[in-house]
Amino acid sequence: MIKFIKRMFAWWDGATVGTLFALFRKYKFVFEDEFGNRYFEEKKPSFDGKCRRMVTYRGYADASRIPSDWHGWLHHTFNVPPSEKPLYRQSWEKDHQPNLTGTIWAWHRKGSLNTRSERGSATGDYEAWNPDKG
Numbered sequence: 001m002i003k004f005i006k007r008m009f010a011w012w013d014g015a016t017v018g019t020l021f022a023l024f025r026k027y028k029f030v031f032e033d034e035f036g037n038r039y040f041e042e043k044k045p046s047f048d049g050k051c052r053r054m055v056t057y058r059g060y061a062d063a064s065r066i067p068s069d070w071h072g073w074l075h076h077t078f079n080v081p082p083s084e085k086p087l088y089r090q091s092w093e094k095d096h097q098p099n100l101t102g103t104i105w106a107w108h109r110k111g112s113l114n115t116r117s118e119r120g121s122a123t124g125d126y127e128a129w130n131p132d133k134g
Contacts, residue, residue, distance in 0.1 A: 015056040027054060031083040035065055035098075039074070039081070050076060064099035 015023070027040035036058025042051040053074045057065060066074070069082040078087075100106045108114040 019056065023054070023056070030081050033067060033070060035067075037066060037070070039070060041081075062098060067096040 023040055026042055026044075028043050030039040030041050030053075032038045038056045038058075040054045040056070042053075045051050053076070055066060055070070055074060067082075069078070069087045072078045072087075073081050106114075110117050
């Protein structure tokens with residue numbers, strides 16, 4: 001019962017009941033990616049002739065959690081979903097990683113208050129302002 005009530009109101013943590021009902025009525029399921037995001041496409045084209053595309057996030061709704069190939073499909077850059085025809089990847093391309101800013105996995109420079117490493121010594125070219133010296 002708690003899960004149902006959470007689905008009713010909590011849009012930031014997965015799809016609400018209304019969204020799930022609309023998806024059931026008008027959309028067809030396309031694919032679920034490695035992050036658990038589910039992609040849908042309208043069964044019939046809209047008034048502009050395009051089938052709208054939609055994503056429901058697994059967990060917190062954050063657009064940076066969508067890989068670039070699925071982002072291109074959602075925005076009609078690619079007609080064929082990446083599940084059917086994966087994009088060609090260069091050898092230097094890294095795997096998709098969501099934005100980690102604000103999380104415990106975010107990158108912090110050496111000497112940051114958020115890291116346990118010690119700050120490097122100053123180069124000596126900095127002189128603090130002193131009001132007595134003018």
